[in-house]
Amino acid sequence: MNRRRGQRGAGLIEFALVALQLMLVLLSLLEFGRMVLVSTSVANAARTGVRYAIVHGSTRTGTGVDGPSSSGSTTNVENNVKYYAGAGLLDPGRLAVAVAYPDGNNNPGSRVRVTLTYPYDPFTVLPLRVNLASTSEGVISF
Numbered sequence: 001m002n003r004r005r006g007q008r009g010a011g012l013i014e015f016a017l018v019a020l021q022l023m024l025v026l027l028s029l030l031e032f033g034r035m036v037l038v039s040t041s042v043a044n045a046a047r048t049g050v051r052y053a054i055v056h057g058s059t060r061t062g063t064g065v066d067g068p069s070s071s072g073s074t075t076n077v078e079n080n081v082k083y084y085a086g087a088g089l090l091d092p093g094r095l096a097v098a099v100a101y102p103d104g105n106n107n108p109g110s111r112v113r114v115t116l117t118y119p120y121d122p123f124t125v126l127p128l129r130v131n132l133a134s135t136s137e138g139v140i141s142f
Helices: 002-007 010-055 075-087
Strands: 096-100 111-120 130-139
Touching: 010 075, 010 096, 010 111, 010 130, 075 096, 075 111
Parallel strands: none
Antiparallel strands: 096 111, 111 130
8 A cells, every 4th residue: 555655646747757858849840840941931032033033134025024133233133032032931121132143244144143041030949040041043044
């Protein structure tokens, strides 16, 4: 009888210890999944910017609100990237966009590079303050 009395509440204490660890693992999985989602959104936004730039070169003949992009004015590419990022989980105001034309012009056959950097803010209390970045490069077609 005395042995049974000494065991009372042991199951409750063991459950509390295991439940704490289980919650830590579940929150870590949630945070890691969110970080992968934000990283993928940054990469896709960089690809979208390059896609815009490669079809809006110096010989673009189409009309509309979207004009050509050049090394002198990268505003159209940046606006396109921020619009795409805003449709996802990213805050466009915190997104740093760098558009470069390594060959110096936007003629067909020249390269364009879009680099994005986004400061990741963790949802949980895990110390994951990192900058997620992605670079995409393409060759101008039009």
